[in-house]
Amino acid sequence: MNVHDKYKPLTWWDKTYIPLVIDGLSVTLRHFFRNIRLHILNVLGIKTKERGAVTYQYPEEMRPLWPRTRTLHRLMRREDGSPRCVACMMCETACPARCIYIVAEERPDVQIEKQPKIFNIDLGKCVFCGYCVEACPEDAIRMDTGIIDIASYTRNGMLLTKEQLLNIQPKVENYVARPDLVEGQPIY
Amino acid sequence: MPTITIDGKELTVDEGKTVIQAAEEAGIYIPRYCYHPGLRIVGQCRICLVEIEKMPKLQVACYTRVQDGMVVHVNSEKAKRARQQVLEFLLVNHPIDCPVCDQAGECYLQEYYMQFGLYDPKMIEDKNKKHKAVPVGPHVMLDSERCILCTRCVRFCDEISKTSELGVFNRGDRSELLPYPGKTLDNPYSANVVDICPVGALTERDFRFKVRVWYLDETKSVCPGCATGCNIEIHTSKARPYKNEGRRIARLKPRYNPEVNDYWICDYGRYGFLFVDDDSRIQQPLVQKDGQFNEVEWDNALYMIHGVLNQALENGKSVRILGSPQMSNEDLYALKRFGNEVLEIHDIPVTVKPLEKPYSDDFLIREDKNPNTRGAALLGFDTDHAATEKLLADCRNGGVHSLIIFHHDLFKGFAAEDVRSALDKVETVIFVGSNMQPTAELATYILPACTWAEKDGTFTNHAGRVQKFDAAVDPLENSLPEWKILRRLAKQFGHAFAYFEAEDVFRDMAKKVPAFAGMSYRALGDRGMVINENGRPSQQAEVKEELTVVSK
Numbered sequence: 258m259n260v261h262d263k264y265k266p267l268t269w270w271d272k273t274y275i276p277l278v279i280d281g282l283s284v285t286l287r288h289f290f291r292n293i294r295l296h297i298l299n300v301l302g303i304k305t306k307e308r309g310a311v312t313y314q315y316p317e318e319m320r321p322l323w324p325r326t327r328t329l330h331r332l333m334r335r336e337d338g339s340p341r342c343v344a345c346m347m348c349e350t351a352c353p354a355r356c357i358y359i360v361a362e363e364r365p366d367v368q369i370e371k372q373p374k375i376f377n378i379d380l381g382k383c384v385f386c387g388y389c390v391e392a393c394p395e396d397a398i399r400m401d402t403g404i405i406d407i408a409s410y411t412r413n414g415m416l417l418t419k420e421q422l423l424n425i426q427p428k429v430e431n432y433v434a435r436p437d438l439v440e441g442q443p444i445y
Numbered sequence: 446m447p448t449i450t451i452d453g454k455e456l457t458v459d460e461g462k463t464v465i466q467a468a469e470e471a472g473i474y475i476p477r478y479c480y481h482p483g484l485r486i487v488g489q490c491r492i493c494l495v496e497i498e499k500m501p502k503l504q505v506a507c508y509t510r511v512q513d514g515m516v517v518h519v520n521s522e523k524a525k526r527a528r529q530q531v532l533e534f535l536l537v538n539h540p541i542d543c544p545v546c547d548q549a550g551e552c553y554l555q556e557y558y559m560q561f562g563l564y565d566p567k568m569i570e571d572k573n574k575k576h577k578a579v580p581v582g583p584h585v586m587l588d589s590e591r592c593i594l595c596t597r598c599v600r601f602c603d604e605i606s607k608t609s610e611l612g613v614f615n616r617g618d619r620s621e622l623l624p625y626p627g628k629t630l631d632n633p634y635s636a637n638v639v640d641i642c643p644v645g646a647l648t649e650r651d652f653r654f655k656v657r658v659w660y661l662d663e664t665k666s667v668c669p670g671c672a673t674g675c676n677i678e679i680h681t682s683k684a685r686p687y688k689n690e691g692r693r694i695a696r697l698k699p700r701y702n703p704e705v706n707d708y709w710i711c712d713y714g715r716y717g718f719l720f721v722d723d724d725s726r727i728q729q730p731l732v733q734k735d736g737q738f739n740e741v742e743w744d745n746a747l748y749m750i751h752g753v754l755n756q757a758l759e760n761g762k763s764v765r766i767l768g769s770p771q772m773s774n775e776d777l778y779a780l781k782r783f784g785n786e787v788l789e790i791h792d793i794p795v796t797v798k799p800l801e802k803p804y805s806d807d808f809l810i811r812e813d814k815n816p817n818t819r820g821a822a823l824l825g826f827d828t829d830h831a832a833t834e835k836l837l838a839d840c841r842n843g844g845v846h847s848l849i850i851f852h853h854d855l856f857k858g859f860a861a862e863d864v865r866s867a868l869d870k871v872e873t874v875i876f877v878g879s880n881m882q883p884t885a886e887l888a889t890y891i892l893p894a895c896t897w898a899e900k901d902g903t904f905t906n907h908a909g910r911v912q913k914f915d916a917a918v919d920p921l922e923n924s925l926p927e928w929k930i931l932r933r934l935a936k937q938f939g940h941a942f943a944y945f946e947a948e949d950v951f952r953d954m955a956k957k958v959p960a961f962a963g964m965s966y967r968a969l970g971d972r973g974m975v976i977n978e979n980g981r982p983s984q985q986a987e988v989k990e991e992l993t994v995v996s997k
Binding site for chain 1: 654
């Protein structure tokens with residue numbers, strides 16, 4: 258059976274396309290007048306629970322991120338300020354884009370032994386899969402900064418070094434607050 | 446000869462073998478930590494427990510001798526459960542710091558835990574603290590916490606190196622592997638304890654934190670460090686070149702060959718690969734002009750050299766060659782053909798005896814530090830040091846117009862003024878080698894040769910065993926194997942050497958040189974073939990599959 262058989266053949270009235278144009282325009286106009294009405298009322302402070310068209314004015318207005326959204330990486334620190342990372346290279350191994358570059362060195366603290374000398378992430382290659390976070394046995398790398406506006410004029414600008422990754426200030430306010438989580442508990 | 450049954454397989458084994466060896470013959474792998482085929486058996490770790498019928502308790506497979514009619518169950522529920530619990534005991538004080546441990550990836554604790562570990566540990570006590578990151582010797586780092594006290598390293602130092610530096614101190618769960626007071630693990634075979642350590646207690650200092658082992662590629666090769674020709678594996682890190690300070694070769698590991706080196710290799714050989722990625726490597730053909738070396742293209746360099754040599758030959762002046770036993774059989778054969786057919790030189794000395802007598806012993810380290818002196822002798826080169834001396838004397842008398850030197854640093858074998866006075870009289874010195882060194886600096890033309898790790902070939906060791914080595918990495922920049930250099934140079938003279946790969950040279954050599962008759966890369970295999978006294982290959986290498994860890 259031909260798949261097109263399920264469509265009813267058009268009548269001569271349909272073939273003029275006048276009803277379809279009217280049908281489509283009515284939807285557009287319905288939204289137009291609804292948004293005009295709601296935006297005016299919202300500006301006046303009436304019916305504030307009902308919002309107009311859901312357009313985010315992106316750079317000025319941030320769309321709330323769901324708590325599990327993977328955003329820019331950061332490296333965690335220990336209580337004494339040294340990096341949590343022990344350069345085990347699990348993230349580097351797990352990375353499908355091969356965007357992590359680690360070179361290890363001896364750590365002065367003999368109980369931990371190892372630390373990264375170089376820890377670079379090439380965001381130009383990163384696919385934000387989050388495997389590095391999954392693989393990390395030390396909870397040293399996280400993707401919870403809430404930063405998604407990552408851009409640079411140069412390729413080198415997309416390469417984040419160890420120092421940059423350690424000093425990223427997370428923008429927690431970009432995440433949507435989850436009412437089902439206990440108050441005071443971090444949402445990420 | 447007793448006949449035994451292991452997991453339903455019936456087999457007859459030699460008298461005096463133990464169950465673990467018999468099982469290996471049957472192709473059944475029994476987990477082991479303390480058992481090592483190259484060392485005395487102690488039955489220390491208990492991980493190899495098996496069930497033997499008519500015996501009241503489980504027995505250790507490594508220590509129990511086979512008896513006629515024995516019925517062994519390796520994979521019965523009882524034996525599996527016992528091994529699982531032994532592993533749990535071994536892990537009681539293990540710090541499980543796999544993320545920072547260099548052994549991770551080749552660790553037998555990890556291996557067996559993934560196979561039959563007790564995934565729900567019952568141990569809740571605190572772990573004992575012991576010494577961490579102790580450099581016990583120039584090459585070895587000790588971490589006592591990770592040690593499972595299998596004593597393989599202790600036995601190695603007692604039996605193989607016979608230096609007895611290591612021991613187990615204290616008792617109970619405070620037992621700890623340490624060097625004896627005042628001793629350091631600095632015997633010439635010390636780094637072998639790293640290979641035999643089944644866990645991460647002993648790790649290499651040179652390799653420490655450089656590359657994770659799962660990034661490494663393995664290539665079968667032969668050590669070029671001395672005339673023994675120990676079988677090795679070259680571990681290279683090619684996929685992630687930013688690691689290891691840009692060194693392409695990460696480490697060398699011994700490869701089992703019962704005819705040559707068993708499981709062992711000396712430290713000189715193990716750390717003798719550093720020149721491959723050294724800064725002194727020659728990467729381009731160089732021409733000296735007013736004391737300055739200028740880089741030139743291969744074709745230009747060969748054209749100039751051809752011009753010089755051709756003019757010398759036409760004017761009836763003497764051109765001489767100094768070969769090197771560092772070169773492979775293929776390179777030497779190509780050199781012989783080049784000497785005989787192109788330059789019509791028939792006496793090519795190869796040996797330069799070092800001024801200081803190098804260290805040697807009666808185990809693996811030989812006094813002759815060249816891997817292929819025997820091969821050079823078989824191919825008709827003059828391996829006497831006196832021949833080189835005579836060549837230099839000829840140079841000093843002004844009888845040599847051009848001299849081609851392969852690899853040798855003459856300053857290591859002769860007094861400095863002797864070398865200088867000799868080479869000053871030679872109009873054109875052509876140096877073919879891999880690294881820049883004092884002799885090379887006196888040359889007019891320098892051609893970059895690649896190292897043994899960058900080419901295929903064979904070495905003939907002191908006992909006449911021809912062994913194959915494979916290229917582990919690509920030649921650095923514009924360096925070439927010597928036989929390729931000679932092929933291109935011969936082409937300038939109008940001689941065609943029809944060789945495209947090292948194997949072509951070997952095939953031709955096997956046809957022409959009686960000592961290598963009947964050999965081919967395929968026949969050499971992993972263990973190599975021996976040349977017997979009448980100069981014929983005597984023995985077909987028996988290639989036995991290495992038994993790998995079989996998962997349950």
